[in-house]
Amino acid sequence: MIIDDLKAQNLILFEVISGSRSFGLATATSDTDIKGVFYLPKDKFYGLDYIAQISNATNDIVYYELGRFVELLLKNNPNILEVLASAPDCILYQHPIMQQLTLDLFLSKQTKQTFAHYAMSQIKKAKGLNKKINNPVEVKRKTVLDFCYIIQGQHTYPLINWLSENRLEQHLCGLVNVPHSKDLYALFYDASGDCGYHGIIQHDDSTELCLSSVKKGTPVSAYLSFNRDGFSSHCRDYKAYWQWVAKRNEQRYHSNINNGNDFDAKNMMHTIRLLQVAYEIMSKGTITNKRANRNELLAIKNGQLSYAEIMHMAESLFIEIETASLTSTLPEQPDSDKVLRILVNMRKSLYG
Known part of the structure; x- marks a missing residue:
């Protein structure tokens, strides 16, 4: 239908x-x-x-x-x-x-949770947008190599720098697990390429390190540590950022940027409105859709209030909602x- x-x-x-x-x-x-x-x-x-x-x-x-x-x-x-x-x-x-x-x-006291929960999701969105605008992600995703480090004494050194300074190629390296150690590898190097090492990664999109068979007695060139958690976190952030870019409302985004906002001002306006409605429900047991404070809410939408000012307003409303719920005559559900x-x-x- x-x-x-x-x-x-x-x-x-x-x-x-x-x-x-x-x-x-x-x-x-x-x-x-x-x-x-x-x-x-x-x-x-x-x-x-x-x-x-x-x-x-x-x-x-x-x-x-x-x-x-x-x-x-x-x-x-x-x-x-x-x-x-x-x-x-x-x-x-x-x-x-x-x-x-x-x-x-x-209408019941459930509204304290449903309205506040939704409002919190909008605040989370605003914080997420704040983070994305101020921490843009490069178009090209980092590779596993960017999260590998050579162990030198008590310190670590970025693998990419180590390879460059020693004029070594990652595809001529061979890695072997170090027993009983998480993400720690012995690194071997074969300049001739005759040993058939698989390299550290197969290609830039690899999400895992390659392991190679190394002849017993071959001297270790270095020890390598892989920051697996850091790489996984980067991949999540990269995916989330570019999905946001693909789906964002460009007109609203540029409006926020032009107004000097690093958050979604329209969403924040509705967050404050929802919290005000939640307080009205708890204190008066009713809902008034048309808001009497139109100018105040539109000022938020138009970027006239800072992120900190809006957060302070939201936190104050949360406290008022909690207080009103204590004496509300609404049923629990x-x-x-x-x-x-x-x-x-x-x-x-x-x-x-």
């Missing part, structure tokens, strides 16, 4: 404007996001073709099947709770049956039995 099927078969129960426009934070370049709820035709619901979610190609229009919508509400999913809490001017369509799903059925009875009755009404 696609979105057109939902509309043609009158399966949509709820449709709202979501995202920045619903929060009162839209600007001239903001997209219009749509979220909604649909129900499956009876044969699909009772058959083997259950569909939990339908969206368009860009994922800015998303509809959740009624059961999935309720499931996420019971888990206090922030995005879904905000859909249910939509202001009247953001509701494009509401089937009368949806009036049975009210916000008070779902929603009454799932009551909600499921309502859901079953809604299904019965929809299917006749």
